[in-house]
Amino acid sequence: MPSPIPVSRLLPKDLFPSVDAGACSSPLLKHGHTLHVPAPRPAGHGRYSRPWASVIVWPELRAVEPLGSGGFGSVFSAQYLGQSAALKRVNRSTKNRLASRHSFWNELNAAHARHRNIVRVLAASTCVPAEPWYEGCVGCVLMELCVSDLQQRIYGAAPLEETRSLRYAADVTHGLRFLHAHGVLHLDIKPANLLLSRDDVVKIADFGCSVKLEPGSDAVSPQLSHVGGTFTHRAPELLRGEPVSAKADVFSFAITLWQLLTREPPYVGDRQYVIYAVVAREMRPPLHGHAVFSGARGHVFSALLSRCWSAQPQNRPSSEELTEELLLLRGPGAPDT
The missing domain is CATH 1.10.510.10 (Transferase(Phosphotransferase) domain 1)
Known part of the structure; x- marks a missing residue:
């Protein structure tokens, strides 16, 4: 069963303020609660923004084209909610399944960072569509697209x-x-x-x-x-x-x-x-x-x-x-x- 995304790793409110938190979002959100996380003191230009929601609206993900691949995942360019984005699909390792899960959650260690020199995470989910393209996928992370x-x-x-x-x-x-x-x-x-x-x-x-x-x-x-x-x-x-x-x-x-x-x-x-x-x-x-x-x-x-x-x-x-x-x-x- 897919793990719920922790409320500390979520979609910025200014990107999609009206999303309906579904089965894979935090249970805190389902009951109308808001979790306030004290932000550490920022260093330089940047901030840690407060979390809000954690879903990927899959029907809004279009024009997925391959960009590259690494040890645990593949990266694609895509259109999401009318914006250009990068989709990272973290794949399940046949040799070390625990390591692939760790890789996905580690991707979110800086998900709420808002800094000019850190790639911005837009959304993340372990709930993926039941389609052949997502077979063997641990989870997906949507990020800003670089060139x-x-x-x-x-x-x-x-x-x-x-x-x-x-x-x-x-x-x-x-x-x-x-x-x-x-x-x-x-x-x-x-x-x-x-x-x-x-x-x-x-x-x-x-x-x-x-x-x-x-x-x-x-x-x-x-x-x-x-x-x-x-x-x-x-x-x-x-x-x-x-x-x-x-x-x-x-x-x-x-x-x-x-x-x-x-x-x-x-x-x-x-x-x-x-x-x-x-x-x-x-x-x-x-x-x-x-x-x-x-x-x-x-x-x-x-x-x-x-x-x-x-x-x-x-x-x-x-x-x-x-x-x-x-x-x-x-x-x-x-x-x-």
Whole structure:
């Protein structure tokens, strides 16, 4: 039987204020109750909006076209209530059904975040139509539609100048700063999960590996963290199965920034070799042989990356410190996105 969507993970009222909460909506809504959730103190530009409703009006979902697929799901472009949207269908894993369910609920860890650099969730449901297309589906998440991602942008044909690379990086740190301030660890920061909007703004997406910290805690125990994610970008403490904190996202950000600056893949070779070398030998992407790391400015980049991907999490800067450092790197007049 499908699980009801918790009242904390719901459709924004301003998108569809007259929806009829059906069988899969929160039981609190059925009886006319409203749950008031105190919002944490916001960090930077953004807010946590209060929840309202949680249904997907399936007859209003049209023109579904495939965009891509990942470990537990597939993403499609669609029209929903007259607006362009992205539909993520989380699929049931035949090898690990519990992991696929976790992936769906993790997608909603930042569902009520309203921030310029975080993909906005519009609706989510575990109640899907009884049609062949939805067979094997754990649940669906409707999100704002973006036009590209940093993976495509970095390795595309057009050159990626330093000023734009740093602006993209600043967008990521602003999003991470907001998430970390609200106790959300993404744990899968990489170029493919950093989407680009039509106005060329980076938005953090794909929260399938994310975790929500307990109030007052700054780390999560290994049994709660996920073994998924992308090994090339994962912090060594995650690879070792140790407790993780927001500093794990900082490590992943450093690998991504290196890619933005060099336009090269971070590692080559067998997966097991890379994991062993990162953990046991502290292997990192090379800081020599690239023009971007030469001269006084290049040394600043090298020093920043070295701190961000330090083997010791406590030696890495926070996402808040990263935001300030990138603003200085971008120079006077750079907008504080």
